[in-house]
Amino acid sequence: MGHEMSANTDVDVEKRVPLSRDRLLRGAIVVADAGGLGSLTMRSLAQELGVKPMSLYHHVANKEEILDGIIDVVFSEIELPSADPDWRSAMRHRAISARGVLGRHPWATSLMESRTNPGHATLRHHDAVIGVFRCAGFSVAMAAHAYSLLDAYIYGFALQEAGLPFDSKTAPEVAEAILARFPTDEYPYLAELTTEHVLQPGYDYGNEFGFGLDLILDGLEMLQTTD
Amino acid sequence: MGHEMSANTDVDVEKRVPLSRDRLLRGAIVVADAGGLGSLTMRSLAQELGVKPMSLYHHVANKEEILDGIIDVVFSEIELPSADPDWRSAMRHRAISARGVLGRHPWATSLMESRTNPGHATLRHHDAVIGVFRCAGFSVAMAAHAYSLLDAYIYGFALQEAGLPFDSKTAPEVAEAILARFPTDEYPYLAELTTEHVLQPGYDYGNEFGFGLDLILDGLEMLQTTD
DNA sequence: ACCTGAACACCGTTCAAGT
DNA sequence: ACCTGAACACCGTTCAAGT
Numbered sequence A, B: 001m002g003h004e005m006s007a008n009t010d011v012d013v014e015k016r017v018p019l020s021r022d023r024l025l026r027g028a029i030v031v032a033d034a035g036g037l038g039s040l041t042m043r044s045l046a047q048e049l050g051v052k053p054m055s056l057y058h059h060v061a062n063k064e065e066i067l068d069g070i071i072d073v074v075f076s077e078i079e080l081p082s083a084d085p086d087w088r089s090a091m092r093h094r095a096i097s098a099r100g101v102l103g104r105h106p107w108a109t110s111l112m113e114s115r116t117n118p119g120h121a122t123l124r125h126h127d128a129v130i131g132v133f134r135c136a137g138f139s140v141a142m143a144a145h146a147y148s149l150l151d152a153y154i155y156g157f158a159l160q161e162a163g164l165p166f167d168s169k170t171a172p173e174v175a176e177a178i179l180a181r182f183p184t185d186e187y188p189y190l191a192e193l194t195t196e197h198v199l200q201p202g203y204d205y206g207n208e209f210g211f212g213l214d215l216i217l218d219g220l221e222m223l224q225t226t227d
Numbered sequence C, D: 001a002c003c004t005g006a007a008c009a010c011c012g013t014t015c016a017a018g019t
Helices: A002-016 A021-035 A042-048 A053-058 A063-077 A087-104 A106-111 A120-135 A140-163 A168-181 A188-198 A205-226 B002-016 B021-035 B042-048 B053-058 B063-077 B087-104 B106-111 B120-135 B140-163 B168-181 B188-198 B205-226
Strands: none
Touching: A021 A042, A021 A063, A042 A053, A063 A087, A063 A106, A063 A120, A087 A106, A087 A120, A087 A140, A087 A205, A106 A140, A106 B106, A120 A140, A120 B188, A140 A205, A140 B140, A140 B188, A140 B205, A168 A188, A188 B120, A188 B140, A205 B140, A205 B205, B021 B042, B021 B063, B042 B053, B063 B087, B063 B106, B063 B120, B087 B106, B087 B120, B087 B140, B087 B205, B106 B140, B120 B140, B140 B205, B168 B188
């Protein structure tokens, strides 16, 4: 439905614009956002772009290159950390931006596993983050530790969030359905946590992000001033 | 090669054993471990089991059920946390076990994103972890925070590790190749970190896991005693 | 009850042909 | 230079038929 609408409204505009690598990648992200990574095929992408499947091969060598490309576009959407001397707030800001971007492209996090061909935006992003730590006085080894920890947390949280069977808003209904499916006495702690926490009004799994992020930043701050 | 060997040595034994859901799932994990998730097809799995593709449908409804099933088998391989009153060491032990299991099945972490149908082993595992926190005196909300944080870190680290273009041992050669491909002056901090840290003899990315894990456990310990 | 051959509607990709 | 139709070797899955 949304897919068709986009094709209908844009088709006359897009028709005259010649296909380009950039337009191809943006189209791929639109398709993946709408229907998940499984719905992104050379044929579905071609249709989104108003072109035949074989035309795509004039702008990319194969589908692998598309996947590498859209990951790099996703990275380019994450705000670079500011050169603020306050590394903690720069890192906090950047972590929140990253989580937001990964939340808008739920297919992206799991795709990073198989991509070993980082693009320009990806490398520049990594460089900027490490730079903030180094300028704040972290040793090289400590910057590596900090970066590994922070990004593991961000990606892992995004992965968990993407895996939730509900969108944070409609949690209650679904949690209740899951709870009903398994015997409460077999998983007592899970049942307790679900009823007393997840099913409480106003619960939003997304809020858990800040807790972990601040705990990690606190720990890094302590190690740095102690060092 | 390894695939063929397994088929050759086991085919006579496996032939007489009737196909079962259990044997099917174990076979699927063998195939995915050997060639990645992309190599796991109904046809390749059937061949591994010495059977025709259509026979599989007698034991599972479809491929989705296989994916749900192997994720649950992977969860069952992770050691449950001991009922040790020392929650910190129980959690540390369990985190290391989880990371090891995910490292042996690199395809598993990214698969968790799309699985919204947790099996028995998965639920029991979650229940046991939450139980350790509750028994150690964590509030329900605090147990939820702690679990979300720890698992985000574990999954995220496993995802990063799976995405490395090298296995930890052969890091130097590959890192050098990557470094050569991009201009050092464009990514100065990345270059510095690579040459002065990653390329040092004895570097193993896997060692970063302990740093983050201990920082997180320290933070949780402090919050708990303060509370 | 368990297995299977043939067939269907899909994939990514190649190749030779069109403008 | 850019696009494409037909074809190839694959997918997951259905259905009717075998033992």
